[in-house]
Amino acid sequence: MIKQNKNIAIEVKNLSKSFKSKLVLDNISFNVQQGSITGFFGPNGAGKTTTMRIILGLLYPNSGCAKVFGEDVDKSSDIRNRIGVLLEQNGMSDRLSAYDNLDYYATIYNIKDKQEKINSLLKQMGLFERKNEKIGTFSTGMKKKLGLARALLNDPDILFLDEPTVGLDPDAQKEFRNLILDLSKQKKLTVLLNTHNLNEAQKVCTDIIVINNTKIRYSGNLKETLQKYKTRDLEKVYFEVVKNNGLV
DSSP states (O other): OOOOOTTEEEEEEEEEEEETTEEEEEEEEEEEETTOEEEEEOOTTSSHHHHHHHHTTSSOOSEEEEEETTBOGGGOHHHHTTEEEEOSSOOOOTTSBHHHHHHHHHHHTTOTTHHHHHHHHHHHTTOGGGTTSBGGGSOHHHHHHHHHHHHTTTOOSEEEEESTTTTOOHHHHHHHHHHHHHHHHHHOOEEEEEOSOHHHHHHHOSEEEEEETTEEEEEEEHHHHHHHTTOSOHHHHHHHHHHHTTOO
């Protein structure tokens, strides 16, 4: 059983997962510190989304465990209530308005003063003036911001973001990045960010984890990592780690 360190938001220990005969995760372990914005990087099929889904209790590992604030997410409603999630598929209906989409989830989450909460989030995301429009008419960037609003309905302590900037143009990427930075500072949110966008990640992340060929190949503070590799470019670090399977 994992002994919880109060400074650790996510603790993954000896986690393995196979789909039929294909090994996806091989005895991986890592920690995510509270208050950090941690980038989770790796090639397609490296196991990033699988890891995130196991942490969230959406998949079960073959062995090992994953804890959020010291507990299994699927066994603790208190922990689930402290988590916000934005997956690539945001689970919202194009046929409903922005407001009605958030109202549906606010009802599920039993949010108090939900009208005030929804309107506040829509204003924060710059979507208030279009709250009554069906989101099928929204741009990709607007849908991403609405998905972030949904993830924040329950005032989470930790936010899981799965490829949040896919399909966004540079302006929308910048807007989304600034929202994450502001939330991290204002609410002291912990963020686990699964992304291929290393340029954007370098602008927001405090820590990084690299997974490749079923194993964690590197984890550490971003600033210290760049100094270690004698570069200012996260992309260079990433390709060195992947190429050498973590060997410096």
